[in-house]
Amino acid sequence: MWIVGDLDTRAVTLDFSSSDGPHQRVTQIVIDGAVFANAAELSSWGAARVQVHLCEQCGMEHCSSGSWLVVRNVGIGVAFLPAFDEMLADEWARNEYAPPYFEQGMPIFTPDDYATLRRWCVGLPPMDALQHLTGDEIVRLLQWEAPAHALGVFPADVELDQDLVLASSDGEIAGAVALLEEAIELTRGAGRASLEPSALSAQAITLYLNASGTPAWSPLYVVNDRPRLSAPTTGYLVEALPHAIQNGGGS
Structure with a gap:
């Protein structure tokens, strides 16, 4: 995941003659140098x-x-995520509804940038009308973006491959692994989740993985002795609606 920093457009002409269509002028939307949408009007x-x-x-x-995505309100902005529900249906759907590849992962737009995006993308709902992120979606997204498939390969269950963990910034591997597993379980199944800035008291826990380049991965913070999932590289923590409140009809 990453917070989009630069948002721009460029006009291009697509040649539809091979499908008996005309040349058509369209708008490409470019985010931090990557093509986000190749024909926004269509x-x-x-x-x-x-x-x-x-x-x-x-x-x-x-x-x-x-190149399919779903749009979610994540509290601090708007995220475009893989269409996990569709891809879970079967192997055909996993190919048909696979997301586009972005080097930095799935994009998150600030409210101001999302308002700009809506001017170019006719029909895109306002932020407050969007479906909220769920706990299952953020857990699946962490799996999707984890280096070395540390949480398994979609559509397998989300589970840490403990054999990949070489070291932990917290010192004790077993303790860090237990905290990550607890944070996943606290988030999984939550009907609503959001991202929020990390508190000053938040302690990041980084895992070093047994893979090419020994990637450092920080999917976890501890805040007041409570483990919290994070959105790696963004500095934001995941806040999931507690199951008891969710089941009791909280919003």
Whole structure:
């Protein structure tokens, strides 16, 4: 995950002659140098899921596989995430609804940048009308982006591969692993989750993995003795609605 820093557009012309169509002028949306949407006018931004990279020979959704995302209110902004529910259906759906690849992971837009994005993406709902992030979605996203498949490979259950953990910034591997597993269980199944800034008292726990380059991965903070999942590289912590409150009808 990353917080988008630079948001821009550029006009391009797509040649649809191979599908008996005309040349069409469209708008590409570029975020931090990566193409986020290749034909903003042609994507269905108001739908439950949106294909952001369309076939450049016809401009039609579903002509090519992949590049589908869902839009979620994450509290501090708006995130575009893989369509996990659709991809869990079967192997065909995992290919058809796979997300686009972004080197830094899934993008998060600040409220101001999301308001700008809405001017270019007709039908994109206002932030306060968006579906909220769920606990299952953030846990799946951590699995999706974890280095060396440390939490398993989607669609397998989210579970830490303890054999990959070489060391912990907290000193004791077993303790750090137990805290991460506890944080996952506290978040999994929560009907609503959000991201929030880390408190001054928050202690980041970094795991060093037995993979090429020995990647350092920080999926976890401890705040007042409570383990909390984090959105690595963003500095934000995950706040999941407690199960008891959720089941009691809290909002």
